[in-house]
Amino acid sequence: MSIPSNLLVAGTNYPKDWTQFLDWFPDNQSCNDYLVKLRWGDSFTCPKCNHIAPPYSASRNRMMCRSCRHQTSVTSGTVFDKTRTPLRTWFAAAWYITSQKNGISALGLQNVLGIKSYQTAWTILHKLRRAMVIPGRNFLSGDVEVDETFLGGPARGKGRTGIYHKPSKDTLKSIVIIAVEILQPKGFGRIRVKCIPDTTKKSLQTFIQNTVKPGSTIHTDGLMAYRALPGLGYPHEYTAVSYAEDPAHISMPGVHRVASLLKRWLLGTHQGSARLKHLDEYLDEFTFRFNRRAARSRGLLFYRLLEQAVATNPVTYQDIIK
Numbered sequence: 001m002s003i004p005s006n007l008l009v010a011g012t013n014y015p016k017d018w019t020q021f022l023d024w025f026p027d028n029q030s031c032n033d034y035l036v037k038l039r040w041g042d043s044f045t046c047p048k049c050n051h052i053a054p055p056y057s058a059s060r061n062r063m064m065c066r067s068c069r070h071q072t073s074v075t076s077g078t079v080f081d082k083t084r085t086p087l088r089t090w091f092a093a094a095w096y097i098t099s100q101k102n103g104i105s106a107l108g109l110q111n112v113l114g115i116k117s118y119q120t121a122w123t124i125l126h127k128l129r130r131a132m133v134i135p136g137r138n139f140l141s142g143d144v145e146v147d148e149t150f151l152g153g154p155a156r157g158k159g160r161t162g163i164y165h166k167p168s169k170d171t172l173k174s175i176v177i178i179a180v181e182i183l184q185p186k187g188f189g190r191i192r193v194k195c196i197p198d199t200t201k202k203s204l205q206t207f208i209q210n211t212v213k214p215g216s217t218i219h220t221d222g223l224m225a226y227r228a229l230p231g232l233g234y235p236h237e238y239t240a241v242s243y244a245e246d247p248a249h250i251s252m253p254g255v256h257r258v259a260s261l262l263k264r265w266l267l268g269t270h271q272g273s274a275r276l277k278h279l280d281e282y283l284d285e286f287t288f289r290f291n292r293r294a295a296r297s298r299g300l301l302f303y304r305l306l307e308q309a310v311a312t313n314p315v316t317y318q319d320i321i322k
Helices: 018-024 028-040 087-099 106-113 118-130 201-209 253-269 276-291 298-309 317-321
Strands: 143-151 174-182 188-196 217-221 236-239
Touching (some): 018 087, 028 087, 087 298, 118 298, 143 201, 174 201, 174 276, 188 201
Parallel strands (some): 143 217, 217 236
Antiparallel strands (some): 174 188
């Protein structure tokens, strides 16, 4: 179970700065020991029989269950599974990802850590992005704005002010739907961002049902596909942007602000190089960063990322490129 952030202490549970990071993790063994604490704490649990007891020590940092004699390692069944990259490099990558406000590109990571292969740096980033999504994370609630934008082509439609413009097949790259919690009296809460295949009723409603808690009030534009939301348990308020007195960024400020920040981030950090088939993983990283923008310590983000990495199922390079 995840430890509440207010119980975690910089310098005790995680390094508070880069100097302390170097002191804590001088070699691979120290990284391995840290992952053991993150994954099992003081109670080793056998992944095969679920027996809880201190394990026997085996060779190559492997642990043997006292009950079934099954051998395992702390990286087995995690993002780090079967990696040939030293754990210290993984830890440094996680630190750079979380300590840089806007993240880092694969080329930037390769250069700063001296990784020989661009493919290795790219794979590390994508695997860590997989760990940025918590399985079973809480739904958005309260007042929630929902709208769509598209990435990869110029906006079309003279005089249009909304974040979604009907694209032609020559400009369409990906349709992205955004949901934002609206706080009172002002401000934004958590967000969810995801690629969708189209703007049909099925696609939009599926995203909302998988993202927003029933009973929450949904604010949208006048798209007809949203009109059935009350029947699904969501009070619905909409603004026909084309006929409204206020421009779209005034009537629906949350989704427009997030869309603007997302596009700026993709162009700034990644120079717009995110490919369509990997776009959801970049969106997961953006969501991870936005939802933790008020974190009191970058070291705490490092802790959370590693904590989720040891709870995330392994994925191979071939899985990612497919």
